[in-house]
């Protein structure tokens with residue numbers, strides 16, 4: 001069997017998407033922690049364009065970008081599928097994944113900015129979240145139906161990392177009364193045993209994200 005390796009960083013939501021997928025599919029892998037402030041020659045070799053984690057290495061060949069890695073894993077190990085079979089459902093899932101990727105950028109910018117800029121990015125995030133709340137969520141337990149699917153793994157960022165961001169900036173983005181469905185989905189996701197047992201330490205994240213935010217605000 002070809003060797004499976006994941007190069008990651010302990011606090012990265014993008015890396016956790018891949019960890020969750022590997023756990024859901026019960027695939028054994030070797031984890032390699034990378035220092036993203038002092039990148040290893042191997043990381044730069046595997047991901048010379050973006051120089052970011054996660055990098056997934058299967059049989060010595062590397063794959064970069066978390067959503068590309070998720071699709072590769074789903075195609076290579078078909079057990080516990082992450083994407084639906086129907087082409088229209090697959091396309092719809094990919095669309096909502098694209099939406100959250102765009103929204104994540106605004107939320108991160110909101111975290112790293114202040115004043116009017118922060119308000120602008122917050123408005124953008126809220127607008128997109130409102131559309132997700134109204135158009136993407138039905139009565140099922142997860143975006144993937146009764147089981148966690150790829151869209152859930154990607155929206156997982158809002159389940160765990162957003163809470164830390166909200167605490168640090170002292171503002172809530174996903175208030176329960178405005179986003180009851182999204183809130184329920186996040187709760188279902190975080191209560192799943194695989195997700196619950198595979199999340200970074202929250203206190204450690206608060207310390208690390210606080211330092212990142214202060215550094216970014218100072219450098220502006």
Ligand SMILES: N[C@@H](CCC(=O)N[C@@H](CS)C(=O)NCC(=O)O)C(=O)O
Pocket residue numbers: 009011012013014036051052053054064065066067
């Ligand atoms: N679009 C990428 C984002 C990956 C990403 O931003 N990774 C961060 C860690 S959270 C990283 O490696 N940062 C190092 C850098 O920006 O130099 C993906 O989905 O994999």
